[in-house]
Amino acid sequence: MSGRTLALESELNASELIALEEQYGAHNYHPLDVVIARAEGAWVEDVSGRRYLDFLAAYSAVNQGHCHPAIRQAMVEQAQKVTLTSRAFRNDQLPLLYRDLHALTGFEMALPMNSGAEAVETALKAARKWGETVKGIPANQAEILVASGNFHGRTIAIVGFSSDAQYRSGFGPFAPGFRAIPFGDIAALEQAITPHTAAFLVEPIQGEAGIILPPDGYLAAAAALCRRHNVLLITDEIQSGLGRTGKLFAFEHEGIRPDAAIIGKALSGGFYPVSAVLASRQILGVFHPGDHGSTFGGNPLACAVARAALRVLVDEDLIRRSAELGAHALQRLRGVSSSRVRQVRGRGLWLAIELHQPARPICEALQQRGVLCKETHETVIRIAPPLVISREDLDWGLDQIEAVLTA
Numbered sequence: 133m134s135g136r137t138l139a140l141e142s143e144l145n146a147s148e149l150i151a152l153e154e155q156y157g158a159h160n161y162h163p164l165d166v167v168i169a170r171a172e173g174a175w176v177e178d179v180s181g182r183r184y185l186d187f188l189a190a191y192s193a194v195n196q197g198h199c200h201p202a203i204r205q206a207m208v209e210q211a212q213k214v215t216l217t218s219r220a221f222r223n224d225q226l227p228l229l230y231r232d233l234h235a236l237t238g239f240e241m242a243l244p245m246n247s248g249a250e251a252v253e254t255a256l257k258a259a260r261k262w263g264e265t266v267k268g269i270p271a272n273q274a275e276i277l278v279a280s281g282n283f284h285g286r287t288i289a290i291v292g293f294s295s296d297a298q299y300r301s302g303f304g305p306f307a308p309g310f311r312a313i314p315f316g317d318i319a320a321l322e323q324a325i326t327p328h329t330a331a332f333l334v335e336p337i338q339g340e341a342g343i344i345l346p347p348d349g350y351l352a353a354a355a356a357l358c359r360r361h362n363v364l365l366i367t368d369e370i371q372s373g374l375g376r377t378g379k380l381f382a383f384e385h386e387g388i389r390p391d392a393a394i395i396g397k398a399l400s401g402g403f404y405p406v407s408a409v410l411a412s413r414q415i416l417g418v419f420h421p422g423d424h425g426s427t428f429g430g431n432p433l434a435c436a437v438a439r440a441a442l443r444v445l446v447d448e449d450l451i452r453r454s455a456e457l458g459a460h461a462l463q464r465l466r467g468v469s470s471s472r473v474r475q476v477r478g479r480g481l482w483l484a485i486e487l488h489q490p491a492r493p494i495c496e497a498l499q500q501r502g503v504l505c506k507e508t509h510e511t512v513i514r515i516a517p518p519l520v521i522s523r524e525d526l527d528w529g530l531d532q533i534e535a536v537l538t539a
């Protein structure tokens with residue numbers, strides 16, 4: 133097998149590692165040049181041993197903090213027993229995850245997948261099939277409404293209804309049956325609903341768009357409208373859920389319960405891709421054996437990890453921490469006097485600083501000071517540290533932001 137040899141692991145420095153990545157990897161990201169080798173809690177460490185405070189938390193996948201010991205223990209223990217059976221056979225972890233998800237969220241049923249985008253696709257399939265088989269929409273006519281500015285993942289169906297030109301450009305043709313309406317505009321929703329509308333898919337707060345909060349009362353009005361017209365309200369809580377906004381789900385801020393909610397990211401505390409659609413028996417009951425599936429979805433390793441990740445959220449009271457620390461951070465950031473800042477907004481430990489200028493140089497200056505943030509849509513800095521962050525560390529990070537913004 134000449135030519136098929138793999139290099140033994142050796143100590144490469146940051147620039148050598150970056151060069152390898154640039155040469156052999158597709159360039160579908162533009163990361164900050166910090167090469168992380170270890171992490172714990174709210175802190176990450178690069179290959180040269182420099183520590184940084186993580187203000188992104190892997191887009192809220194590590195709400196429980198990096199390498200949480202309880203989740204790690206669950207993962208290692210499960211990895212020593214059985215990791216994958218496929219759903220051709222049952223495993224002893226999936227029923228327990230179902231029970232935990234029901235107990236924690238109140239939804240009647242769940243359908244586990246891996247990535248967030250897969251769970252969104254699953255919810256779209258459920259909504260279409262519910263539309264046909266329960267609501268009585270003629271075959272292949274079901275329409276799903278979405279909000280402009282949405283982010284639901286990167287599959288072809290999903291980017292087909294994105295309003296971001298870059299997400300779509302070059303990837304068509306796209307799936308029909310989706311229609312975008314302005315986010316936060318209840319009259320637009322009312323006008324768009326037809327007898328063929330199966331569902332309205334929406335993020336309670338638009339994360340990737342720059343932590344955009346809809347007007348107060350929007351979700352509650354949308355829920356009432358959907359109920360009146362027999363349209364499913366599906367909230368994408370992949371980023372906003374599991375404590376990030378100071379509630380278990382962001383929809384709770386409006387006292388509503390959607391027909392379905394989609395979770396991912398922090399469902400595994402960052403150890404493993406685990407996602408799920410949560411809904412009623414009537415909705416998820418549309419799936420019959422063979423209708424839908426995933427080789428890895430619901431595997432025992434994923435389920436053990438997810439159960440531990442949910443337990444950490446509860447045991448460490450992370451949802452309340454998010455609310456309290458978030459309120460503190462919002463107040464501090466609103467007090468920063470800088471001509472660069474256009475607006476500070478957020479809910480829970482999920483904040484955005486919208487600037488009058490590109491955010492990337494600010495993020496690079498923060499990296500120099502030991503704080504990792506990522507710009508969102510050019511002019512927005514998103515602040516979303518792990519929910520386990522200490523108040524002292526949070527304040528130190530905010531000090532760095534204040535220093536950079538007022539320099």
Ligand SMILES: *Cc1c(COP(=O)(O)O)cnc(C)c1O
Pocket residue numbers: 191246247248249250252283284285286335339340368369370371372396397
């Ligand atoms: C991250 C995200 C997704 C997609 O999740 P992936 O795991 O990257 O596929 C979908 N919706 C929202 C709101 C997200 O933040």
